[in-house]
Amino acid sequence: MGASAEDGKGRLAIIAGSGFLPAHVAAAARRAGENPVIVALKNEADRDWSDFDHVVLGVGDFAGFEALFEKYDVHRIVMSGSVAKRPEWREIRATWRSFAKVPGIVRTLLSGGDNAVLQMVIGLLERKGRRVIGAHEIAPDLLATTGALGKHGPSEEDLNDIRQAVKAADALGLLDVGQGAVSVGGRIVALEGVEGTDRMIERVASLRAEGRISPRRRGVLVKMCKPQQDIRADLPSVGVSTILNAKKAGLAGVAVEAGRALLLDREALIAAADREGIFLCGIDRGLSAKGYM
Numbered sequence: 001m002g003a004s005a006e007d008g009k010g011r012l013a014i015i016a017g018s019g020f021l022p023a024h025v026a027a028a029a030r031r032a033g034e035n036p037v038i039v040a041l042k043n044e045a046d047r048d049w050s051d052f053d054h055v056v057l058g059v060g061d062f063a064g065f066e067a068l069f070e071k072y073d074v075h076r077i078v079m080s081g082s083v084a085k086r087p088e089w090r091e092i093r094a095t096w097r098s099f100a101k102v103p104g105i106v107r108t109l110l111s112g113g114d115n116a117v118l119q120m121v122i123g124l125l126e127r128k129g130r131r132v133i134g135a136h137e138i139a140p141d142l143l144a145t146t147g148a149l150g151k152h153g154p155s156e157e158d159l160n161d162i163r164q165a166v167k168a169a170d171a172l173g174l175l176d177v178g179q180g181a182v183s184v185g186g187r188i189v190a191l192e193g194v195e196g197t198d199r200m201i202e203r204v205a206s207l208r209a210e211g212r213i214s215p216r217r218r219g220v221l222v223k224m225c226k227p228q229q230d231i232r233a234d235l236p237s238v239g240v241s242t243i244l245n246a247k248k249a250g251l252a253g254v255a256v257e258a259g260r261a262l263l264l265d266r267e268a269l270i271a272a273a274d275r276e277g278i279f280l281c282g283i284d285r286g287l288s289a290k291g292y293m
Contacts, residue, residue, distance in 0.1 A: 010075030012036040012138070013068070017044045017081025020239060020264045021135060021142075025080050026052060028139035037072045039065065044083050059083060062124055069130060077125050079118070079233045080135045082196070115176045115226055118233045134232040135262065142266070144282035146258040150270045152279040154253055158220050160186055162255045162283060165222035173226030179236045182251070184219030197223065197238075198245050205249040218252035224285070225260040239264040243272040243280065253279030 012029055014036050016022035022038070022045070029036045038054035040047075045056070053072065057064040068074070122132045136143050148154075154162060161183040168181035168188045178192030182204050189207060192200045201221060207213045223236035238256055246254050254273070256263075261282070263269050273280040 010073045013039055013072065013074040013077045015039045015041065015077065015079045015081075016047065016049070017041050017083045018046045019081045019237075021237060021262065022080040023047050024142060024264060025078055025135045025138050028141070032138070034138075037068070037074065039068060041081075041083065043085070045081065059085075065125065066127075069128075075130055077130060077132045078135050078138055079121070079132065115229055115234075119230060122230065122233065132232050134235070136231075136235065142262045142264070144256045144258050144261045144263050146282045146284055149263070149266075149280045149282060150273045152253065152273065152277065154220070154255070154279050154281060157185075158218075158252050158279070161220040161252075162222055164188060165220055165255070166224060166283070166285070169222050169224040170227055173224065173229065176226065176228075179226060180221060180223045182219055182221050182249075184213050185217035189213055189219065197221075198241055201242070201245040201249050201251075204251070205245070208250050213250075215250070218250055221246055221251055221254045222256070222283075223254075223261055224257045231260060235260060235262050237262040237264055238269065238280075240268055240272045243269060243276060243278065247276040247278055251278065253281065255281050255283045258282030258284055 012034050014022055014026055014029070016026075016038050026036055026038065036052065038049045038052045040049050040054055040056045042056050042058045044059065055064075055068055057068070069077075125132055164186050165181040165183040165188065168183065168191060169179060172178050172181060172191050178194075178200075180192035180197050180200060181188055182190040182200070184204075189212075190200050190204050204213065204219070208215065213219070221242075223238060225231065225236060229235075236256055238254055238261070242254060259282075270280060
């Protein structure tokens with residue numbers, strides 16, 4: 001059984017952005033005996049949280065977070081889901097204790113990469129003995145495992161594309177920009193920016209339709225953790241929409257970092273990949289010439 005307020009470990013809070021991940025984490029917490037309180041981010045969260053203790057707060061409402069954590073005796077916090085828009089400086093509500101940090105908060109929001117922002121947020125949340133933990137610590141079954149995850153596997157050409165895309169994704173990650181890259185025929189044709197994975201894949205589909213990408217080479221999408229990333233937040237994730245968009249873009253498959261990427265609704269995800277005839281696999285960062293296992 002999981003920890004509960006009754007065993008002295010306090011409540012679990014799930015900060016919920018958009019997408020399916022917060023719902024998966026909340027369901028896993030309940031199965032483990034938790035009674036999580038949901039912090040639904042204003043203008044971001046898109047699930048129905050009426051079955052949970054929940055409150056709606058703005059992304060920059062740090063004073064509201066502090067009050068909620070005190071009210072519900074929160075000791076552990078999970079950050080989950082997507083956040084499309086950083087708060088404006090006018091939307092920041094700080095506690096008196098953190099008021100002096102506001103100029104630094106604003107500078108990070110304006111010029112910091114995603115990982116820098118997450119590190120700042122984690123620091124603000126981890127006060128009074130509270131801990132930010134990873135979504136995978138509550139729902140470990142979401143983590144990708146090494147090897148082919150469906151009935152299709154990568155070819156030798158696909159493995160070469162995976163290697164190239166891993167290099168590109170790592171270089172992109174070091175710049176704290178994105179987590180994904182697409183390689184077609186050994187050539188990097190797309191890098192993930194602030195638009196997100198699905199929009200990046202849509203660009204690949206457009207490039208192929210325009211004849212900018214060879215119709216004879218299929219290509220691969222790779223999603224990797226940033227080398228410097230704190231794995232407690234913003235792990236790479238793939239869902240059914242990723243598979244469907246990869247198919248539309250003519251890609252052969254999708255590869256994610258094993259143990260450091262999340263598969264949202266694993267059964268439906270693998271079924272979609274099998275149905276669409278593309279591979280889904282987990283790879284180790286130290287990918288060898290012999291393959292991905």
